[in-house]
Amino acid sequence: MKGKLLVINELKQKIQDYVSELAEVKSDLGNLTIEEPKNRKFGDLSTNAAMVLAPVLKKNPIEIAEKLKEEVFSGWNQIKDVDIVKPGFINFNLKDEFIKEALKEIVSGKEKFGFNRSGRGVSVQLEYVSSNPTGNLHIGHGRWGALGDSLANIYDANGYKVFREYYVNDYGTQAEKFSDCARCIYLRHFGRDTDYPEDGYPKEVVSLAVERLVNKYNDRFIIEKDGEKDVGKEPFKKEIIKIMVSYISETLTSMGVEYDQWFYESWLYENSNFQKVIADLKNKDMIYRKDGALWFRTSRYVDDKDRVVVRKDGNPTYFASDILYLINKIERGYDILLYILGADHHGYVDRLRAIGKALGLAEDRMVIIIGQLVKILKSGQALKMSRRKGKLYTLRDLIGEVGKDATRYFFSMNSFDTPMDFDVSLAKQKSNQNPVYYVQYAHARIESIIKKIRETSPDNLDIDKYNIDKVDTSEIEFKSENERQLAKIMIFYPDVVYNSCKNNAPHLITQYLYRLATEFHYFYNNFRVLNDNGDGATVDVDRLILIMLTRRVIRNALKLLNVEAPEKM
RNA sequence: GCGCCAGUAGCUCAGCUGGAUAGAGCAACGGACUUCUAAUCCGUGGGUCGGGGGUUCGAAUCCCUCCUGGCGUACCA
Known part of the structure; x- marks a missing residue:
C-alpha cells in the first residue's frame, strides 16, 4: 500500500508492537484510528491511540500519550514533531522529505498512480x-x-x-406485452388496424421502437395469417426487444456507461x-x-x-x-x-x-x-x-x-x-454551479499554464524536452504552506481510492477532487509558475513539477468517474 | 400493519466502524482582474444535527421510543 496508508500501517504496527511488548494484553485495537484531523491546525495526522489504550492499560490517556511520544514517535524519522492534546490525542506533522519522497510515486505511477493490488486474484x-x-x-x-x-x-x-453486466428481461410477460403493443402499431403502419392492448405501454415509447424497426427492416416481419396481415410472433418480439436494448444502450453509452x-x-x-x-x-x-x-x-x-x-x-x-x-x-x-x-x-x-x-x-x-x-x-x-x-x-x-x-x-x-x-x-x-466545472477548470488552468510556457519559451526551460516521468521530486522546494499542502493532499490519493472501494463509495473520489481543486485554485490565485518581468521569462520549476503532478492526479481521479479532463474551457 | 432507507444551515448534500469549537457548495452580503483563463480567490452572516430518553471520560454517530417523508410488501417484471 502506498501514500498515507504506508505511514498509517507502519505506525499502527509500531504501536501494536509497543503495546504487546509493554503488557501481555491481547487487544486488536480495532478502533485505533490514524487520520487527518478535521482541523488543519492539529497537524498532518492525528491518532487516538492513547485513548484507545487507556482502558486496556488502565492508565491515564495523557500519560500513555507521553510514553508513546517518547518510545514510538520520537524515534521515527518520518515525523517532524509530535504534540499531545487535551483528552489524549497525539498529533504530528510529517517531514517535508517524507512528502517529497512520496511524490515519487506519482511520477513513477503515471496513469496508474493511486492504484493498489488489494483485490489481486479476486x-x-x-x-x-x-x-x-x-x-x-x-x-x-x-x-x-x-x-x-x-x-x-x-x-x-x-x-x-x-466484469460488467446488464441483465435483459426479454423472457416474461412484460416483454410479451411490449411486443404485443409494438405489433399493433407495426400492423397499423402497414394498413391493418387492430386494437391496442388494454393497459399497454405508453404509445410514444412503443412507436419509437416500431419506427426504428420499420426504418431498418420495413415490412420484413409481415406475414399472412388467416388471410390477414400479421407478424411472426417470436421473431418480431426478438427484434423489437433488440431495438429497445440498443436504445437503452445508446443512452447509457452517452454517459460513458x-x-x-x-x-x-x-x-x-x-x-x-x-x-x-x-x-x-x-x-x-x-x-x-x-x-x-x-x-x-x-x-x-x-x-x-x-x-x-x-x-x-x-x-x-x-x-x-x-x-x-x-x-x-x-x-x-x-x-x-x-x-x-x-x-x-x-x-x-x-x-x-x-x-x-x-x-x-x-x-x-x-x-x-x-x-x-x-x-x-x-x-x-x-x-x-x-x-x-x-x-x-x-x-x-x-x-x-x-x-x-x-x-x-x-x-x-x-x-x-x-x-x-x-x-x-x-x-x-x-449548470455552472455543478462542481464538475470547478474541478475541470483546475485541470484546464494547468493546461493553460503549460501551453503558455510553451509559447513563451522561457530561457531556463524547454518544456518539450521536459519529462515529468523522470523528474526527481526530492529536489522540490515548498515555498509556501499552500504548496506543501497541495503535495500532501496528492500523496493521500491512493488512500482515497482504497477507501472508496472498501466502502463502495465513489463519492469519496468526488470529494477528494473538490478538495484538491480548491487547494490548486488557491495556489493559482496566489503564486505564479511563469514569471515575465521584462527581460526574459522564467519558470519556477518546483511549481511546474507540482502542477504537472496535480494534473496527473486530477486526470486519474476523473477517469475513475469517467469524466473528461478538458484542456481548455 | 410489517420491512428497508432517510430526516444535519434558506436549498442540495458531506460527516455516521463514537472523539477536539458540526463541514462544503448554492443562495445572501462585502472585497480582489495592467500579470499563467475571475467557470477563480479572500472575507461576513447563517445550526435546539426531527423530538425525547439511555449507554460513557466524550454521542450527529451506538441502543430504546415516538414523529415525519420515500419505497416495498403479487402465482408483474
Whole structure:
C-alpha cells in the first residue's frame, strides 16, 4: 500500500508492537484510528491511540500519550514533531522529505498512480441498471449506471478483476406485452388496424421502437395469417426487444456507461435445463408444491415468506429466472457478485440472499447495494418517475440538457443511500454551479499554464524536452504552506481510492477532487509558475513539477468517474 | 400493519466502524482582474444535527421510543 496508508500501517504496527511488548494484553485495537484531523491546525495526522489504550492499560490517556511520544514517535524519522492534546490525542506533522519522497510515486505511477493490488486474484461481477427493455431509462437508472460504472473502475483500480453486466428481461410477460403493443402499431403502419392492448405501454415509447424497426427492416416481419396481415410472433418480439436494448444502450453509452456483456434472460431457458434444476431443488427439499404452484422455501433462509417459482399455469416466474441466473453466475466462477438495485426493488434483497444461501454461496460473496431514488423537481415541483404514466423526464433528456460530464459527476457526488432531490430547471439555468466545472477548470488552468510556457519559451526551460516521468521530486522546494499542502493532499490519493472501494463509495473520489481543486485554485490565485518581468521569462520549476503532478492526479481521479479532463474551457 | 432507507444551515448534500469549537457548495452580503483563463480567490452572516430518553471520560454517530417523508410488501417484471 502506498501514500498515507504506508505511514498509517507502519505506525499502527509500531504501536501494536509497543503495546504487546509493554503488557501481555491481547487487544486488536480495532478502533485505533490514524487520520487527518478535521482541523488543519492539529497537524498532518492525528491518532487516538492513547485513548484507545487507556482502558486496556488502565492508565491515564495523557500519560500513555507521553510514553508513546517518547518510545514510538520520537524515534521515527518520518515525523517532524509530535504534540499531545487535551483528552489524549497525539498529533504530528510529517517531514517535508517524507512528502517529497512520496511524490515519487506519482511520477513513477503515471496513469496508474493511486492504484493498489488489494483485490489481486479476486474477481467481481457487477450487475447494474438492468432495466426492462420496455421503456425509457429514468433518472434513477442514470444514478445506478454512474454508480455501477464508477465502482467497476474503482474495483479495477484496486486490483480486482472486473466484469460488467446488464441483465435483459426479454423472457416474461412484460416483454410479451411490449411486443404485443409494438405489433399493433407495426400492423397499423402497414394498413391493418387492430386494437391496442388494454393497459399497454405508453404509445410514444412503443412507436419509437416500431419506427426504428420499420426504418431498418420495413415490412420484413409481415406475414399472412388467416388471410390477414400479421407478424411472426417470436421473431418480431426478438427484434423489437433488440431495438429497445440498443436504445437503452445508446443512452447509457452517452454517459460513458458500458458493459462487458448484455445477458438475456431467455438464454437461461435456452441453455440450461430448467426441469433438472427444479428436480434438484425438489430433492433438496427447497421446493414444494402448494395450490398447484411450485414454491421455494425462501422463508427458511432470510425471506419472510416463501416465493412462487412455477405458476399454476406452468410458467416460471421472474424469481425462477433469478435462481437460474444466480446459478449461472456462480458457475461462471466469480468470487464476488455485486448487485446495484434501485430502492424500489429493495424488497428483493431477502429473496436474492435466500437463493444465495440455499445454493451454499458464502454471504460475503454477495454484495447488494441499494441505490436510493432520485426525486425529480421542475421549478420546485415533483415529477413522477413512473414509466406507465406517459410524460416523464427521462435520463436521455437529462444528458441532453446538462451533458455527460455533469451528469456523471452529479450522480457520483452523493452516497448511494441518500435519497436525492434533483431540480432540473436549476441544473439547466445554472449548470455552472455543478462542481464538475470547478474541478475541470483546475485541470484546464494547468493546461493553460503549460501551453503558455510553451509559447513563451522561457530561457531556463524547454518544456518539450521536459519529462515529468523522470523528474526527481526530492529536489522540490515548498515555498509556501499552500504548496506543501497541495503535495500532501496528492500523496493521500491512493488512500482515497482504497477507501472508496472498501466502502463502495465513489463519492469519496468526488470529494477528494473538490478538495484538491480548491487547494490548486488557491495556489493559482496566489503564486505564479511563469514569471515575465521584462527581460526574459522564467519558470519556477518546483511549481511546474507540482502542477504537472496535480494534473496527473486530477486526470486519474476523473477517469475513475469517467469524466473528461478538458484542456481548455 | 410489517420491512428497508432517510430526516444535519434558506436549498442540495458531506460527516455516521463514537472523539477536539458540526463541514462544503448554492443562495445572501462585502472585497480582489495592467500579470499563467475571475467557470477563480479572500472575507461576513447563517445550526435546539426531527423530538425525547439511555449507554460513557466524550454521542450527529451506538441502543430504546415516538414523529415525519420515500419505497416495498403479487402465482408483474
